Amino acid sequence: MLSLCLCCRQDCLNSPFCLFGCSAAAQVKTSRETKGQFLSVNMAFSVGVMSAMYLTKGITGAHLNPAVTLSFCVLGDVPWRRLVPYSLSQLLGAYLASGLVYLVYYDAIMDFSGGVLTVYGPNETASIFATYPSEYLSLGRSFLDQIVGTAMLMLCILSLGETRNTPAPPELIPPIVAVIVLGISMSMSANCGAAINPARDLGPRLFTLTAGWGTEVFTCYNYWFWVPLVAPMIGGVLGSAMYVVFIECHLPDPEPPKDLAMPSTTTEDSKHSSLKTLFLQM
Numbered sequence: 618m619l620s621l622c623l624c625c626r627q628d629c630l631n632s633p634f635c636l637f638g639c640s641a642a643a644q645v646k647t648s649r650e651t652k653g654q655f656l657s658v659n660m661a662f663s664v665g666v667m668s669a670m671y672l673t674k675g676i677t678g679a680h681l682n683p684a685v686t687l688s689f690c691v692l693g694d695v696p697w698r699r700l701v702p703y704s705l706s707q708l709l710g711a712y713l714a715s716g717l718v719y720l721v722y723y724d725a726i727m728d729f730s731g732g733v734l735t736v737y738g739p740n741e742t743a744s745i746f747a748t749y750p751s752e753y754l755s756l757g758r759s760f761l762d763q764i765v766g767t768a769m770l771m772l773c774i775l776s777l778g779e780t781r782n783t784p785a786p787p788e789l790i791p792p793i794v795a796v797i798v799l800g801i802s803m804s805m806s807a808n809c810g811a812a813i814n815p816a817r818d819l820g821p822r823l824f825t826l827t828a829g830w831g832t833e834v835f836t837c838y839n840y841w842f843w844v845p846l847v848a849p850m851i852g853g854v855l856g857s858a859m860y861v862v863f864i865e866c867h868l869p870d871p872e873p874p875k876d877l878a879m880p881s882t883t884t885e886d887s888k889h890s891s892l893k894t895l896f897l898q899m
Contacts, residue, residue, distance in 0.1 A: 640721065
């Protein structure tokens with residue numbers, strides 16, 4: 618129980634992820650792109666992912682994302698009893714990070730919006746924190762967008778610790794994951810912001826609900842808010858299934874150590890052992 622509480626506390630420290638990204642979004646938005654561009658936001662979120670992973674990977678495994686935690690539960694690498702506590706901790710971390718961004722950029726937000734906090738219009742500021750769909754986007758296409766993005770995330774990161782393939786050096790996994798996130802955000806953000814993380818979207822959205830933007834953050838675009846909550850969870854599991862079916866099952870069996878006189882009958886419980894060491898240390 619104490620270990621679980623410690624892990625949940627550390628998962629709240631995923632705040633660099635949202636802090637860097639939302640701060641960059643605030644800077645770009647309120648300066649009307651004179652102090653940064655769309656790429657600045659993508660890069661800031663990626664640096665936040667890397668920082669948060671280095672900060673918390675030794676205790677919680679640095680999931681940062683309920684879709685990642687769910688995927689590891691499905692794979693059998695994380696006990697199911699940890700899914701809800703981890704996810705709530707990630708949500709709380711994103712909420713607190715959004716509050717800090719609001720305090721830092723309060724004057725800029727009020728100057729830009731004229732004191733009117735809204736979701737619509739040229740001076741809207743809600744998109745600094747949560748993601749919203751483009752006007753042209755259909756509901757089905759936005760759902761597919763989030764599924765594909767999160768599936769690609771899991772498909773890529775599951776290979777990083779596979780010892781039977783070409784595993785990444787353990788100390789380089791955080792920057793590699795950050796580059797993967799950067800690639801997804803640079804190529805799949807136009808439709809609806811590439812949330813690919815329910816905590817990253819819901820935490821800031823809840824903050825805007827309580828900070829003055831009101832219920833519009835949930836009712837806008839025909840109650841679209843549920844898409845970045847549900848679709849990434851499905852996408853993460855699908856991406857994991859794709860990895861197992863199309864990659865893991867076709868990798869060669871590991872060779873037994875040469876210094877053993879007799880073949881060992883003990884097998885590794887999980888084929889993601891290196892990934893466990895980095896992401897799933899309990």
